[in-house]
Amino acid sequence: MSTNFGLRSTGLLVFSGRLVSAFTGLLFTLMVATWLGPSSFGTWEVIVTIVTFSSYPVGLVAYWATRDVARGKMVGRTALFYGLLLSALGFAIYFAFTSVTYSAISSAFLPFLLGSVLVPLSYWSAVSNAVVQGFRPGAYAYSLVLSEVAKLAVAYEALYVYRSGIDGVLISLMAAYFVQSLLSTYFVRLSTAEAFDSAQIRRWGRLAWIPLVSYLPTAIAVADTYVVAVGFGTTLVGYYQVAFTIASVIGYSYWLAFALYPLLLRGGDQRLPSVSIGYSLLFGIPLATGGIVLAGPILGFPILGGKYLPATTGLQILSVMFIFTAISMILDQTLLGTERADVGERPKFLDLARSNLLFVPVVNILFGLTYILSLYLTVSYATSSAFGDQSRVALWGTVELAATLVFLLVKARRARRFAKLLPGRGVAYYLVGAALMGFVLYFLSGAAAAQDVGTLVYGLRLLGIGLLGLGVYGGSLYVMDSEFRNLARSFAKKLGR
Numbered sequence: 366m367s368t369n370f371g372l373r374s375t376g377l378l379v380f381s382g383r384l385v386s387a388f389t390g391l392l393f394t395l396m397v398a399t400w401l402g403p404s405s406f407g408t409w410e411v412i413v414t415i416v417t418f419s420s421y422p423v424g425l426v427a428y429w430a431t432r433d434v435a436r437g438k439m440v441g442r443t444a445l446f447y448g449l450l451l452s453a454l455g456f457a458i459y460f461a462f463t464s465v466t467y468s469a470i471s472s473a474f475l476p477f478l479l480g481s482v483l484v485p486l487s488y489w490s491a492v493s494n495a496v497v498q499g500f501r502p503g504a505y506a507y508s509l510v511l512s513e514v515a516k517l518a519v520a521y522e523a524l525y526v527y528r529s530g531i532d533g534v535l536i537s538l539m540a541a542y543f544v545q546s547l548l549s550t551y552f553v554r555l556s557t558a559e560a561f562d563s564a565q566i567r568r569w570g571r572l573a574w575i576p577l578v579s580y581l582p583t584a585i586a587v588a589d590t591y592v593v594a595v596g597f598g599t600t601l602v603g604y605y606q607v608a609f610t611i612a613s614v615i616g617y618s619y620w621l622a623f624a625l626y627p628l629l630l631r632g633g634d635q636r637l638p639s640v641s642i643g644y645s646l647l648f649g650i651p652l653a654t655g656g657i658v659l660a661g662p663i664l665g666f667p668i669l670g671g672k673y674l675p676a677t678t679g680l681q682i683l684s685v686m687f688i689f690t691a692i693s694m695i696l697d698q699t700l701l702g703t704e705r706a707d708v709g710e711r712p713k714f715l716d717l718a719r720s721n722l723l724f725v726p727v728v729n730i731l732f733g734l735t736y737i738l739s740l741y742l743t744v745s746y747a748t749s750s751a752f753g754d755q756s757r758v759a760l761w762g763t764v765e766l767a768a769t770l771v772f773l774l775v776k777a778r779r780a781r782r783f784a785k786l787l788p789g790r791g792v793a794y795y796l797v798g799a800a801l802m803g804f805v806l807y808f809l810s811g812a813a814a815a816q817d818v819g820t821l822v823y824g825l826r827l828l829g830i831g832l833l834g835l836g837v838y839g840g841s842l843y844v845m846d847s848e849f850r851n852l853a854r855s856f857a858k859k860l861g862r
Contacts, residue, residue: 407599419459424580427495434499448492486542493549504552512545585733612683629702643788656684682762
């Protein structure tokens with residue numbers, strides 16, 4: 366099994382897998398939103414957030430697994446075993462949060478108890494995917510797509526046949542975690558060929574402070590759901606998370622740069638980050654345009670009965686935000702991938718403390734704390750001033766967008782020292798093409814909801830309008846941008862082989 370991979374080919378493969386998962390994810394969101402009201406949807410998101418909190422210790426192994434495997438150390442078996450051991454700590458964290466949460470949001474205990482099964486599965490998934498990223502990142506696409514199919518199949522059975530509500534949603538997530546983890550473990554089986562290495566675990570233990578700091582931003586970033594649910598109720602969380610889930614499709618453009626991190630760890634060219642940013646914008650800009658123009662029709666699916674229309678403005682704002690989120694994540698990979706302070710068995714503490722290995726998580730921690738504090742103050746003011754749900758969701762999205770922009774600039778200033786970041790003049794063409802696309806979508810979007818039609822017809826109309834818009838975007842780029850023409854011709858040749 367070859368471990369050679371290219372930036373664009375791997376990125377396109379993973380991105381294609383993410384697009385498939387976006388489609389299945391939207392179907393899954395529709396299914397869940399149909400059977401769960403905003404309040405129950407918010408409760409489900411709280412459980413998932415607590416699972417994320419509980420998965421914090423897995424960074425002790427997942428962080429180093431990717432870096433070491435990408436540099437040629439076959440430590441997959443050691444990483445998987447260590448991750449399994451750490452899941453016991455994850456259980457303790459999960460039940461500690463659960464004991465003070467379920468009553469605070471007026472929820473039954475049973476869904477939280479069932480959700481605990483997600484904890485060991487999330488550890489297995491995190492470690493196996495970390496090894497995949499360093500060993501064979503393109504394989505991530507296959508495991509992702511098949512896990513999404515499993516999730517949909519189980520969700521249909523659980524929700525539509527057995528009508529099991531939140532419990533059914535949790536079981537479908539378990540199926541997805543299990544399938545993805547199993548497949549990822551299979552794809553990296555060559556990296557587990559070496560014997561268990563206790564010395565490697567001791568080395569990871571000596572350097573544990575780096576992943577502990579590095580994974581803290583993830584726990585802080587998802588705390589917005591927890592803070593708002595406990596402080597202001599799960600209904601607002603339900604509205605926002607529906608908009609967030611749909612808008613996150615735009616953020617999938619980051620996955621075009623999925624191979625950037627391991628390539629930089631292997632000594633890749635300094636121009637790779639600028640290529641990655643341009644490649645991400647090529648797909649991210651039209652996706653964001655679609656999210657902005659079609660926000661109302663997307664949330665207006667007949668099967669939802671208009672329950673989530675208050676999230677429309679929030680979806681538009683988050684569509685813009687996810688473009689910058691993707692760029693911010695690419696900058697993270699650039700800073701971490703070009704850093705060499707951790708090379709060697711016993712790197713010096715001062716070298717590590719001054720390196721990007723600490724700079725990136727510290728900036729992300731500051732981002733998370735600034736965002737959470739600003740969010741709490743904003744929503745508190747909006748609630749006390751009797752703002753409606755639509756306004757509060759929009760303000761929530763605005764706070765996250767503003768915080769993302771500020772800290773993206775901080776990262777960009779630092780990253781300029783290590784790599785080239787300017788994506789090139791093609792971005793101007795992307796904006797022009799997206800404007801033409803938006804014009805077409807705007808005048809055709811009314812056709813999706815112009816008549817009282819069923820969900821299937823409505824969805825097909827909306828899909829057709831979206832594909833037509835993408836055709837306008839691609840066609841205009843083909844006329845204007847020679848680099849896009851060359852890329853399209855190269856891709857067409859590969860498909861023809």
